[in-house]
Amino acid sequence: MVRLRRLCKLVAAVALTLIGPPSVAAEDYRPVFETLRAADTRLQTLGERLAVAAAPWCRTVQPALGIAIHGPDQYLGDARAAAIAHFGFTSPIGVAGIVPGGAAARAGVRADDSIGSIGYRSTATLAPLPSDTKATAPLAAFDRFAATLPPSAPLRLVLERSGATLSATLAPVAMCRARFEQRDSDAVEASADGILVQISAGLMNELDDDGVAVLLAHELAHNVLEHRRRLDSAGVRRGLLSGIGRNAGLFKQTEVEADILSVHILAKAGYDPALAGRFWRTFGPKRAGGLRSATHPGWRDRAATMAAEAGRVAEAGRLDTLLAARERPADGDWQAILVRAR
Known part of the structure:
Protein backbone atom coordinates (compact mmCIF):
# COMPACT_ATOMS: atom_id res chain seq x y z
CA MET A 1 0.00 0.00 0.00
CA VAL A 2 1.25 3.48 -0.84
CA ARG A 3 1.49 5.40 2.42
CA LEU A 4 0.70 8.93 1.26
CA ARG A 5 -3.11 9.22 1.45
CA ARG A 6 -3.32 7.13 4.60
CA LEU A 7 -0.54 9.21 6.16
CA CYS A 8 -2.43 12.41 5.32
CA LYS A 9 -5.58 11.15 7.00
CA LEU A 10 -3.79 9.88 10.07
CA VAL A 11 -1.67 12.99 10.44
CA ALA A 12 -4.79 15.14 10.16
CA ALA A 13 -6.36 13.05 12.89
CA VAL A 14 -3.59 14.10 15.27
CA ALA A 15 -3.76 17.76 14.15
CA LEU A 16 -0.67 17.65 11.95
CA THR A 17 -0.24 18.53 8.27
CA LEU A 18 1.80 17.17 5.37
CA ILE A 19 1.12 20.14 3.08
CA GLY A 20 3.26 23.23 2.78
CA PRO A 21 6.17 24.58 4.81
CA PRO A 22 7.46 24.00 7.33
CA SER A 23 8.02 20.25 6.90
CA VAL A 24 6.60 17.99 9.56
CA ALA A 25 9.30 17.08 12.06
CA ALA A 26 10.32 13.43 12.02
CA GLU A 27 9.20 12.90 15.60
CA ASP A 28 5.70 14.13 14.75
CA TYR A 29 5.18 11.17 12.45
CA ARG A 30 5.75 8.66 15.21
CA PRO A 31 2.12 8.05 16.24
CA VAL A 32 1.15 7.78 12.58
CA PHE A 33 3.90 5.27 11.81
CA GLU A 34 2.95 3.20 14.84
CA THR A 35 -0.69 3.17 13.74
CA LEU A 36 0.38 1.85 10.33
CA ARG A 37 2.64 -0.74 11.97
CA ALA A 38 -0.20 -1.99 14.15
CA ALA A 39 -2.51 -2.34 11.14
CA ASP A 40 0.09 -4.25 9.09
CA THR A 41 0.84 -6.60 11.96
CA ARG A 42 -2.83 -7.19 12.71
CA LEU A 43 -3.59 -8.03 9.08
CA GLN A 44 -0.62 -10.39 8.72
CA THR A 45 -1.46 -12.13 12.01
CA LEU A 46 -5.07 -12.76 11.05
CA GLY A 47 -4.26 -13.69 7.46
CA GLU A 48 -1.44 -16.06 8.32
CA ARG A 49 -3.59 -17.85 10.89
CA LEU A 50 -6.16 -18.61 8.20
CA ALA A 51 -3.62 -19.42 5.46
CA VAL A 52 -1.80 -21.90 7.70
CA ALA A 53 -5.07 -23.58 8.61
CA ALA A 54 -6.08 -23.91 4.95
CA ALA A 55 -2.68 -25.13 3.74
CA PRO A 56 -3.74 -28.80 3.44
CA TRP A 57 -6.40 -27.74 0.92
CA CYS A 58 -4.17 -25.50 -1.23
CA ARG A 59 -2.35 -26.82 -4.25
CA THR A 60 0.32 -24.13 -3.91
CA VAL A 61 1.91 -23.38 -0.55
CA GLN A 62 4.74 -21.25 0.80
CA PRO A 63 6.58 -20.75 4.11
CA ALA A 64 4.68 -18.86 6.80
CA LEU A 65 7.39 -16.46 7.95
CA GLY A 66 5.41 -14.70 10.66
CA ILE A 67 6.54 -11.27 9.49
CA ALA A 68 4.62 -8.19 8.39
CA ILE A 69 6.96 -6.50 5.91
CA HIS A 70 7.15 -2.95 4.60
CA GLY A 71 9.71 -0.83 2.82
CA PRO A 72 10.88 2.76 2.37
CA ASP A 73 9.37 2.98 -1.13
CA GLN A 74 5.90 2.94 0.43
CA TYR A 75 6.48 6.27 2.17
CA LEU A 76 6.28 9.30 -0.10
CA GLY A 77 7.29 12.93 0.17
CA ASP A 78 8.62 14.19 3.48
CA ALA A 79 7.42 10.99 5.11
CA ARG A 80 10.15 8.88 3.47
CA ALA A 81 13.08 10.37 5.35
CA ALA A 82 11.07 10.27 8.56
CA ALA A 83 10.15 6.62 7.95
CA ILE A 84 13.77 5.64 7.26
CA ALA A 85 14.78 7.22 10.55
CA HIS A 86 11.86 5.81 12.52
CA PHE A 87 11.98 2.23 11.23
CA GLY A 88 15.72 2.05 10.66
CA PHE A 89 15.51 0.89 7.03
CA THR A 90 18.88 -0.21 5.65
CA SER A 91 17.47 -2.44 2.88
CA PRO A 92 14.41 -2.50 0.61
CA ILE A 93 12.58 -4.76 3.08
CA GLY A 94 11.97 -4.02 6.73
CA VAL A 95 10.13 -5.85 9.47
CA ALA A 96 7.06 -3.81 10.38
CA GLY A 97 5.82 -6.33 12.92
CA ILE A 98 6.01 -9.89 14.15
CA VAL A 99 3.16 -12.43 14.20
CA PRO A 100 2.89 -13.64 17.81
CA GLY A 101 4.08 -17.23 18.08
CA GLY A 102 5.09 -17.35 14.41
CA ALA A 103 8.35 -18.51 12.85
CA ALA A 104 10.04 -15.11 13.08
CA ALA A 105 9.05 -14.62 16.70
CA ARG A 106 10.46 -18.04 17.60
CA ALA A 107 13.73 -17.20 15.81
CA GLY A 108 14.21 -13.89 17.60
CA VAL A 109 13.44 -11.55 14.70
CA ARG A 110 12.29 -8.13 15.88
CA ALA A 111 10.24 -5.28 14.55
CA ASP A 112 12.48 -2.69 12.84
CA ASP A 113 15.02 -5.28 11.72
CA SER A 114 15.93 -4.77 8.06
CA ILE A 115 16.14 -7.93 5.96
CA GLY A 116 19.39 -8.02 3.99
CA SER A 117 18.88 -11.49 2.55
CA ILE A 118 16.45 -14.38 2.59
CA GLY A 119 17.78 -17.84 1.93
CA TYR A 120 20.58 -17.32 -0.57
CA ARG A 121 19.28 -14.06 -2.09
CA SER A 122 20.01 -10.48 -1.19
CA THR A 123 16.80 -8.48 -0.96
CA ALA A 124 18.48 -5.77 -3.04
CA THR A 125 18.68 -8.18 -6.02
CA LEU A 126 15.04 -9.29 -6.03
CA ALA A 127 13.64 -7.98 -9.29
CA PRO A 128 10.07 -6.66 -9.51
CA LEU A 129 7.73 -7.41 -12.38
CA PRO A 130 6.50 -4.69 -14.76
CA SER A 131 2.99 -5.27 -13.41
CA ASP A 132 3.98 -4.57 -9.80
CA THR A 133 2.79 -1.35 -8.23
CA LYS A 134 5.90 0.80 -7.86
CA ALA A 135 5.59 1.52 -4.14
CA THR A 136 5.07 -2.14 -3.19
CA ALA A 137 7.22 -3.73 -5.92
CA PRO A 138 10.05 -4.72 -3.52
CA LEU A 139 7.50 -6.36 -1.20
CA ALA A 140 5.92 -8.31 -4.04
CA ALA A 141 9.36 -9.42 -5.28
CA PHE A 142 10.31 -10.56 -1.76
CA ASP A 143 7.07 -12.49 -1.43
CA ARG A 144 7.49 -14.18 -4.82
CA PHE A 145 10.98 -15.35 -3.95
CA ALA A 146 9.93 -16.56 -0.49
CA ALA A 147 7.18 -18.59 -2.15
CA THR A 148 9.76 -20.53 -4.17
CA LEU A 149 11.43 -21.85 -1.00
CA PRO A 150 10.50 -25.15 0.69
CA PRO A 151 7.52 -24.39 2.92
CA SER A 152 8.72 -26.27 5.99
CA ALA A 153 12.52 -26.23 5.69
CA PRO A 154 14.80 -24.09 7.90
CA LEU A 155 15.18 -20.64 6.39
CA ARG A 156 18.02 -18.21 7.11
CA LEU A 157 17.54 -14.46 7.21
CA VAL A 158 20.40 -11.98 7.39
CA LEU A 159 19.25 -8.96 9.37
CA GLU A 160 20.50 -5.46 10.10
CA ARG A 161 19.67 -4.26 13.60
CA SER A 162 20.93 -1.00 15.08
CA GLY A 163 24.06 -1.08 12.92
CA ALA A 164 24.85 -4.74 13.57
CA THR A 165 24.51 -7.67 11.16
CA LEU A 166 23.07 -10.89 12.51
CA SER A 167 21.31 -13.98 11.24
CA ALA A 168 18.17 -15.80 12.28
CA THR A 169 17.11 -19.28 11.23
CA LEU A 170 13.35 -19.65 10.93
CA ALA A 171 11.47 -22.93 11.23
CA PRO A 172 8.38 -22.10 9.15
CA VAL A 173 5.27 -24.14 8.54
CA ALA A 174 3.34 -24.30 5.28
CA MET A 175 0.61 -21.83 4.46
CA CYS A 176 -1.50 -21.28 1.36
CA ARG A 177 0.23 -19.15 -1.23
CA ALA A 178 -1.02 -15.72 -0.25
CA ARG A 179 0.06 -12.14 0.33
CA PHE A 180 -2.06 -9.92 2.54
CA GLU A 181 -2.30 -6.20 1.91
CA GLN A 182 -4.37 -3.33 3.27
CA ARG A 183 -5.80 -1.19 0.47
CA ASP A 184 -5.65 2.56 1.03
Missing part, protein backbone atom coordinates in the same frame (compact mmCIF):
# COMPACT_ATOMS: atom_id res chain seq x y z
CA SER A 185 -9.39 3.13 0.74
CA ASP A 186 -12.29 3.91 3.03
CA ALA A 187 -14.69 2.00 0.76
CA VAL A 188 -16.26 -1.38 1.60
CA GLU A 189 -13.75 -3.42 -0.37
CA ALA A 190 -12.11 -6.83 -0.16
CA SER A 191 -10.70 -8.86 -3.04
CA ALA A 192 -8.45 -11.72 -4.08
CA ASP A 193 -6.59 -12.33 -7.33
CA GLY A 194 -5.30 -15.87 -6.79
CA ILE A 195 -2.42 -14.78 -4.56
CA LEU A 196 -2.96 -11.26 -3.26
CA VAL A 197 -5.69 -10.80 -0.66
CA GLN A 198 -6.64 -7.18 -0.06
CA ILE A 199 -8.98 -5.52 2.39
CA SER A 200 -9.68 -1.81 2.61
CA ALA A 201 -8.38 0.32 5.45
CA GLY A 202 -11.96 1.41 6.01
CA LEU A 203 -13.06 -2.13 6.80
CA MET A 204 -9.97 -2.80 8.91
CA ASN A 205 -10.81 0.24 11.01
CA GLU A 206 -14.50 -0.57 11.26
CA LEU A 207 -14.37 -4.27 12.14
CA ASP A 208 -13.06 -6.22 15.10
CA ASP A 209 -10.67 -9.12 14.55
CA ASP A 210 -13.47 -11.65 14.12
CA GLY A 211 -15.08 -9.55 11.40
CA VAL A 212 -11.82 -9.09 9.54
CA ALA A 213 -11.18 -12.84 9.81
CA VAL A 214 -14.57 -13.61 8.21
CA LEU A 215 -13.81 -11.40 5.21
CA LEU A 216 -10.23 -12.67 4.86
CA ALA A 217 -11.43 -16.29 5.02
CA HIS A 218 -13.89 -15.57 2.20
CA GLU A 219 -11.20 -13.99 0.01
CA LEU A 220 -8.73 -16.76 0.81
CA ALA A 221 -11.41 -19.29 -0.16
CA HIS A 222 -11.53 -17.68 -3.62
CA ASN A 223 -7.83 -18.45 -3.98
CA VAL A 224 -8.11 -22.00 -2.61
CA LEU A 225 -10.89 -22.72 -5.10
CA GLU A 226 -8.88 -21.13 -7.93
CA HIS A 227 -11.76 -18.91 -8.93
CA ARG A 228 -9.75 -16.49 -11.06
CA ARG A 229 -8.50 -19.36 -13.23
CA ARG A 230 -11.94 -20.92 -13.47
CA LEU A 231 -13.63 -17.61 -14.33
CA ASP A 232 -11.02 -16.88 -16.98
CA SER A 233 -11.55 -20.35 -18.45
CA ALA A 234 -15.29 -19.65 -18.56
CA GLY A 235 -14.67 -16.46 -20.53
CA VAL A 236 -16.13 -14.14 -17.91
CA ARG A 237 -16.29 -10.40 -18.65
CA ARG A 238 -15.16 -8.11 -15.86
CA GLY A 239 -15.67 -4.42 -15.23
CA LEU A 240 -18.96 -2.81 -16.22
CA LEU A 241 -20.25 -6.06 -17.73
CA SER A 242 -19.55 -8.22 -14.67
CA GLY A 243 -23.07 -7.89 -13.27
CA ILE A 244 -24.95 -8.59 -16.49
CA GLY A 245 -26.43 -11.88 -17.69
CA ARG A 246 -24.15 -14.91 -17.71
CA ASN A 247 -21.31 -12.95 -16.12
CA ALA A 248 -23.40 -12.21 -13.02
CA GLY A 249 -24.26 -15.89 -12.60
CA LEU A 250 -20.64 -16.96 -12.87
CA PHE A 251 -19.52 -14.41 -10.30
CA LYS A 252 -22.35 -15.31 -7.93
CA GLN A 253 -21.41 -18.99 -8.17
CA THR A 254 -17.87 -18.24 -7.04
CA GLU A 255 -19.13 -15.98 -4.25
CA VAL A 256 -21.38 -18.70 -2.84
CA GLU A 257 -18.63 -21.30 -3.14
CA ALA A 258 -16.24 -18.98 -1.28
CA ASP A 259 -18.82 -18.30 1.44
CA ILE A 260 -19.26 -22.02 1.99
CA LEU A 261 -15.56 -22.91 2.08
CA SER A 262 -14.80 -19.90 4.31
CA VAL A 263 -16.80 -21.55 7.10
CA HIS A 264 -14.44 -24.53 6.97
CA ILE A 265 -11.34 -22.32 6.88
CA LEU A 266 -12.54 -20.43 9.93
CA ALA A 267 -13.29 -23.65 11.78
CA LYS A 268 -9.89 -25.13 10.91
CA ALA A 269 -8.25 -21.95 12.22
CA GLY A 270 -9.99 -22.37 15.57
CA TYR A 271 -12.92 -20.01 15.11
CA ASP A 272 -16.52 -20.90 15.88
CA PRO A 273 -17.89 -22.16 12.52
CA ALA A 274 -21.08 -20.20 13.18
CA LEU A 275 -19.09 -16.93 13.22
CA ALA A 276 -19.55 -16.14 9.51
CA GLY A 277 -23.33 -16.48 9.57
CA ARG A 278 -23.57 -14.30 12.68
CA PHE A 279 -21.28 -11.70 11.15
CA TRP A 280 -23.37 -11.35 8.01
CA ARG A 281 -26.60 -10.99 9.96
CA THR A 282 -25.05 -7.92 11.61
CA PHE A 283 -22.84 -6.58 8.82
CA GLY A 284 -25.23 -7.26 5.96
CA PRO A 285 -27.99 -4.76 6.81
CA LYS A 286 -25.45 -1.98 7.36
CA ARG A 287 -22.81 -2.42 4.70
CA ALA A 288 -23.57 -5.18 2.19
CA GLY A 289 -24.60 -2.68 -0.45
CA GLY A 290 -20.95 -1.80 -0.89
CA LEU A 291 -20.03 -5.32 -1.95
CA ARG A 292 -21.24 -5.23 -5.57
CA SER A 293 -24.77 -6.56 -5.19
CA ALA A 294 -25.01 -7.32 -8.92
CA THR A 295 -22.32 -9.98 -8.57
CA HIS A 296 -23.09 -11.15 -5.02
CA PRO A 297 -26.19 -12.83 -3.59
CA GLY A 298 -28.21 -10.91 -1.02
CA TRP A 299 -26.81 -10.80 2.48
CA ARG A 300 -29.76 -12.68 4.02
CA ASP A 301 -29.17 -15.66 1.77
CA ARG A 302 -25.42 -15.46 2.31
CA ALA A 303 -25.93 -15.51 6.08
CA ALA A 304 -28.34 -18.46 5.78
CA THR A 305 -25.93 -20.38 3.55
CA MET A 306 -23.01 -19.93 5.94
CA ALA A 307 -25.15 -20.72 8.97
CA ALA A 308 -26.28 -23.96 7.32
CA GLU A 309 -22.69 -24.85 6.40
CA ALA A 310 -21.59 -24.47 10.02
CA GLY A 311 -23.62 -27.59 10.75
CA ARG A 312 -21.75 -29.54 8.06
CA VAL A 313 -18.16 -28.84 9.13
CA ALA A 314 -17.69 -32.32 10.57
CA GLU A 315 -19.59 -34.09 7.79
CA ALA A 316 -17.55 -36.87 6.21
CA GLY A 317 -16.53 -36.11 2.65
CA ARG A 318 -17.89 -32.57 2.71
CA LEU A 319 -14.52 -30.92 2.08
CA ASP A 320 -13.73 -33.31 -0.75
CA THR A 321 -16.97 -32.28 -2.39
CA LEU A 322 -16.24 -28.58 -2.02
CA LEU A 323 -12.66 -28.83 -3.27
CA ALA A 324 -13.72 -30.95 -6.23
CA ALA A 325 -15.25 -27.79 -7.71
CA ARG A 326 -11.73 -26.86 -8.82
CA GLU A 327 -11.85 -29.65 -11.39
CA ARG A 328 -15.13 -28.52 -12.96
CA PRO A 329 -15.74 -25.60 -15.28
CA ALA A 330 -17.74 -22.77 -13.70
CA ASP A 331 -21.31 -23.01 -15.04
CA GLY A 332 -23.04 -20.15 -13.20
CA ASP A 333 -25.52 -22.37 -11.35
CA TRP A 334 -25.21 -20.48 -8.08
CA GLN A 335 -28.77 -21.04 -6.95
CA ALA A 336 -28.20 -24.79 -6.67
CA ILE A 337 -25.72 -24.28 -3.82
CA LEU A 338 -27.36 -21.31 -2.09
CA VAL A 339 -29.48 -21.74 1.03
CA ARG A 340 -32.40 -19.31 0.98
CA ALA A 341 -33.21 -17.32 4.07
CA ARG A 342 -36.60 -18.05 5.57
